Structure formats: structure tokens, C-alpha cells
Amino acid sequence: MSLLFLNEKSWGTACDPARAERAMADFVAVVRAAAVAGGATLVSEVDVKALEIAEGYPVNKWIGASPRNRALWQRLRALQGRSPVRSVFPAEDAADHLEYRHDGEVVLGLGAAHFMDGIAVSLPVARPWQTDQVTLERAELVEDDEGTPEMRHDTVDVRHLSAEPHLDGHLEWIRKARRESVTTGLRIWDSRADLYPHLTFLPRVEGQLAGLNPHWVVPVRRALERLEEAVAAWDPTAMAEPEWRSKVSPEGETRKRVCRFTDLDGDTRTFDLHARFTPGAGRIHFRLVPEERAIRLAHIGGKIRPEV
Template identity: 25%
Template structure:
């Protein structure tokens, strides 16, 4: 899982050198702890990272040359920030294109690191410079203009860490991710074993197999299925609660299901045809997963994994 630095956590310099050194030490020790648990091997930072200010006239590059700072701590940190940029525009062209066509805003400020952490489905990490960063989740406003010129806005959540207690809250999800660090095709051939609370229609299985190995959207699909599976494992009583799912899920409108009922109807594993309304969006892009919460079995039926289906507002 990728670890991405949140540059907004260094918007205001620390009041003195002692505090700056102490905050930086805690930050590097936190990175060491995360790496020891298998959370990434490098820290993604911006090109200007070394010139960000920790204090008045005291930048990160000066901290790396500070004789008062432990030498091994500096060596470790320098090695971890020199391998991966925020985005490699050549080798990660899909990520770069999604980033430049979207905007991510936190508290009315454009944020690069938090946005990239979301696109990578990774974890943002901050220096604990303010109480705003003492949280394991951050809300962002996501804005995208698609190829048709349509404006899409959504409030999204980004996983975030600034101390050890935040990592403990993310650990179950990270453990689930580790189980799927296998060949792309292999996990797609083991759906029932990996996702015991999800029942896949043959259509959805075929759609998964059609994606080429290494296709960027597969990672996002995989992670959305993990989170859906976790929700339905815990669903023991009451109706389906879309507000508890850790990403936005919505039903289609009544008009859409009337006009495009056939396009939303799929054969289910029990031999019955059902209309699929609930869906989630892969962001950015046109990817969708359509599903039905089955209140009898307390499981989820996955009917469609692919581009968005026809709606009244977008019949193409």
C-alpha cells in the first residue's frame, strides 16, 4: 500500500528549532513503524519536498544536514524519499492523467498529496503539526470534468495517519490487502474464497476476467470489493445502510429503472433475474459496480463490474 506525504501538514512552520526537530523525529519513527508492518517501502513526496519549511529558515534539507539530528535517522529517511515521486508521469500515465483532470480540496485548499493518496487507494501521512491532522480519515471535495464536459463533485474519504493509533484503525484493511498481493488473474479466479459475503453473477465474473493483467482499474475494483465484503460480513440485522459503507453508494432513479429496466437486469447465481439499482463509482472515470443487498442471506450480489449503465440523464 502506497504511503503519500500530505504537504498541507507543513503549511505553517513550527515555532522553534527544538519543536521542529522533535516533530520530525516522531514523523520518521512513525514511517519506520509503518514500513516494519509492510506498509509500503517508500514515501511518495513532491519535487519541492526538501525545501518545505519545518521552522523559520529551517527546511527539511537543513534537517538532513543538521549535526544535532541522529545520523541513522537521517540516512533512513533520505533513502526512503529518493525512490518514488508523487507521480511518475511516464510509468504511471493513467494516474497522472486522472490527477490533472481532477481537483482535490481540503478545507478550501487544493491538496496534491491527499488527492494522490486517494487515487492510489493508499494512505496519506502527515507530520502532526496541528490537531486537524490527528485523525485517521480526512474528507476531501473531489471535482472532475469528464470527457463529455460534465462536472462531477463528491465528498470522498482518504485514509490518513499521523501517529500509531491511526495505523491500528487501518490495520484490518491493510491485512486484507496483503492477502490479495498475488497475480491479478489468480485473485479473480478465487472470488468465493476471498470474498465470502459476495455472490458474483456470471456476467460480473466474465467482466473481471476481461480486464487485462495490470489494468489500473483492477486495483480499485479489488479494494472496493474488499470494503463491500467487510460491510456484509458485519451486517447482522436491520436493512441495508448505505451511510455505513466507506464510500458513496446510490440507487438509480425510478425513471431510469423504468426506461432502462432491461439494461439493469442480470441473471443471478440462483437462476433468478433481478434488477440492479445500487451502485458505486470508481473515481475518477466511468467505472461502476452494481449490486443488490440480499436481506435474506445477508450477502451482496454483484451484477455488473464495468462502465456505467444507461440512465435518463446519460443515455449513451
């Protein structure tokens, strides 16, 4: 099931009642269409009934304006699932290391849609929301290789709906999300062959994923997806390594000794290439397997520490 995150910034905009009526009709239509396509649930920071459709025009007033509006409200009410947005996070504070902004303003629903790999949905009043993708500024607290925290700033794109035509570009993803709902580390392990056909895993990784911190489920899933995309596009006869879609680097010489693990054939090899994920010093260690056009993963968890 895919999650639709309500963009609270799209509500309460100044407009005339007729425009607000049309916007609500479009909003209900696109939420229902997404639900039909993939069993989507609407997640909001506050109950939709507590919002203003337009400045001075609350949802309650709109509901009472006509029988048609009451019918639309009942359809929407049946699809609203959870609030606040943190209630659907793997852990309530899972995204505390992140802040998302749009035009300089903090946006909870849009940010949650990106963090949870869902879709944002907006009331189509203002022009910025009449699109199938919204760009956000993201600030992320990360740790460097020495464990020093620092803020990293970048931009990210979020899937977005505010009218039914926007759904066309997301239908395949919605249907796939319905089939492959991955919400735990153990589900990542069980689904690995289907989700990541170019990644192979040492047996030791099963225990790491089974005990994965809930804060790390979504970041690990996304990091593995980026690795899969890079390796799937890799031609080992033309390039020594894939064109990585995220930061990947080798360990320094002094740390390579802690990255040696027993491989599938019983030989001990070095798995010092690693991708990062947050919060904290999350690491995915692997080695290249060019003869299989694959990479083999040996560690998913915190930064590997030397044995004392």
C-alpha cells in the first residue's frame, strides 16, 4: 500500500469560494483514483476536517454548503488513514536528522512523502502545486568518516499529485509499491532477490537486517535501491566500477583489515567499498563482482569498529 502525504502548505490559500469548490472536487478525485490504483491511504499532520480550504473557508463550511460536498467528504473520509505524519514512520523520531523546506518554509507533509518514499498530494489552488513533482530543499545531519556531525544541504524531488492527470506518471510506481511493501529489515532480506537482482548478500547480513533499527529501514531500503540502479547500468567491460548514484568510497589502508569477511566460496576477502546512510554512521560494505555484473554485500549497520 502506498502512502499519500497531505501537503499542509497547499491549504488556506486566498481564493474565491468557487475556486475552492473546484479544488476540493479535484483533490477528492485524485486521492480516490490513487486509492483505486494502489490501495493508497491519506496521511496528514492534522485531521483534514480541521483545515481551511481557502482563507476563511474551513472544511466544515464547505461540507455544509451542498449535498454534493457532503458526499465528497464521505468519500474522502473513508480514505484518511493516519495523523500526524510521524505516526507512519518506522520510529516516531526516525526523521529527526532531516528538515525539508519549500520556498524557505518547513513542510511536514512534503518532507514525509520524500522520507517515506511515498507521494505528496496537494489542494490545487496555487500554481506551485499544479505539477506531478515538487522540488524541496533538504538539510540532513550526517557524520563524516571521523564521526563528526555536520549539516549537508541538497535538493530532492518528491512525487506529487493534485489532479488526476498527474497520476499517469506514477501509476507504475503505485502498483509496484502495493506489491512490494517493505517496512522491516527482515522484509528487505526476504524480498532481496526480487528487489535487488544485481546485489548478492553474505549470510551474515540476514541477522543484521532482522535486527535493523527501525530508524534505518527506509534509509537502508533507499540506499540499496540506489546501489541496484547503479549496478544494473554497469558494463564491467567498459568501466572498472559502476557510476554510483550515491556517495561510495573505499576505506583507508589502516581500516581495510576490519573489512575482511568470509565470502560465499569460503575464502576471506576485503569488502571495503561502502555506501552511507543516516541517521548516524550507517554503512553498507561490499565488493565488486564484475564477472557477475554484481556487487556482494557483507555488512549493513553501523560503522565497523575494530575488535578489541
